[in-house]
Amino acid sequence: TSSNGDEHADLTELTFGYQPSTHQIAYMTADVKGWWLEDLAPFGITRINDIEFPTGAPEMQAMLSGHIDVAYVGAAPVISALDKGLDAKIVAAVQTQGSNLVLRPEITYEGPEDLKGLKLATFPPGTIQDTLLKDWLIKNGIDTDNDVEILGMGPGDAITAISAKKVDGVFLPHPAPAIIESEGNGRSVIASGEMMPDHACCVLVVSGNLIREEPELVSQILQTHIKATDYNTAHIDEASKIFAEMTGWDIEVVNKSLAEWDGAWICDPNPIIGSTVNYTQVQHELGYIDNPLTEEEIFDTSFYEAVKQ
Structure with missing residues (x-):
């Protein structure tokens, strides 16, 4: 993908993966508002690509194959992919429950x-x-x-x-x-x-290559995610409209969904670490992964800590 270049000058495109769920409106809002391109342009990014996936399973297959650089995806499929050798980390939460x-x-x-x-x-x-x-x-x-x-x-x-x-x-x-x-x-x-009260759901995952080679870019990706999340929380009607227009679902149904769901949009990864690590135990017991994973194998919270200082 775009992130395989060895030099900073080579990196002009980023590819995001996401799903058509109200869990991930932060991605959509930043996209519709032009924030991804605008905020990442100082780092040489001239094009944002995205791929919509029905669920996290094919999305993580695509990330394993190097087709996406950044993913809005459930924490559990990340674990399955890390077990298969995915080089990436969760850098932020996206939402819980829902x-x-x-x-x-x-x-x-x-x-x-x-x-x-x-x-x-x-x-x-x-x-x-x-x-x-x-x-x-x-x-x-x-x-x-x-x-x-x-x-x-x-x-x-x-x-x-x-x-x-x-x-x-x-x-x-x-x-x-x-x-x-x-x-x-x-x-x-x-x-x-x-x-499972307050369980982790969607998270923001960034490739290991970007984390190692372009830490300032990763920091800006996180800042844009926080900006979009805060905006949606303050403008739920507009967030609902953006989602309805991007997915084709009826606006009244989307409003009903956001009024009735038990989900919450969040960015801080710290509250979801416990339940995410717990998923690794569950997946191990279900026979999906060979061994449970540790917090260090799944998360890199340093970007969030730095942005929040």
């Missing part, structure tokens, strides 16, 4: 026991949603191999599947739960923050 388990309207639900025998769709193995859902089910005595059928798919396919009654429920990030509810095809029965 996913819901949505069941078909006709299905009775009083607790996890009621999920036995059901077919559920969520993001593919190794993603936040897959990791959280399976961990929560196991902790509640539900055998994820035998008691329930869990299918991995992207948000569009999962929304279609529950609408067509091909699955009984979905565990998805916003705005998908609000979309399904507004179409009368399901109801939220539990939010992800009830499964």
Whole structure:
């Protein structure tokens, strides 16, 4: 990619990865406002490319292959990729919580026991949603191999599947739960923050190459992310509009999603370190990774600490 040049002069383009979720509006706002290009131009950046991914699994495959330099992505797929040799670090948080388990309207639900025998769709193995859902089910005595059928798919396919009654429920990030509810095809029965309070969700990941070779550029990427996050928090209606226009979703549904989700946009990586390291234990127990990872293997908080001083 753009970041493989050995000299500063070679680096004129950056490629970002992101997903069409309200979790990641910070990326979209900075893009629509022209902040990425404007703020990174002093470092020689003349072009910003981006690639939209349905979930974090293919996004991290792309980063492993060197196709993206910076990723807005769930913390869990980063862990799976680091285990496979990804040279990158989480430099900031993007948001916490913000996913819901949505069941078909006709299905009775009083607790996890009621999920036995059901077919559920969520993001593919190794993603936040897959990791959280399976961990929560196991902790509640539900055998994820035998008691329930869990299918991995992207948000569009999962929304279609529950609408067509091909699955009984979905565990998805916003705005998908609000979309399904507004179409009368399901109801939220539990939010992800009830499964694991204040859990890490999306994070900002930067390639090791950029961290080593272009630390000042990385610092500016982080500052622009903070600026966009603060702007969205102060202008939620505009953030909602930006998201609706970029994704094509109805503005009323996006407003409903942001009013009802249990998510929060944040930048400070420190509050999410514990739950992210915990994901490595969960993924190890699920057989996704060979060994749990340490905080040092996952995070580089030095950029955030420096910016915040």
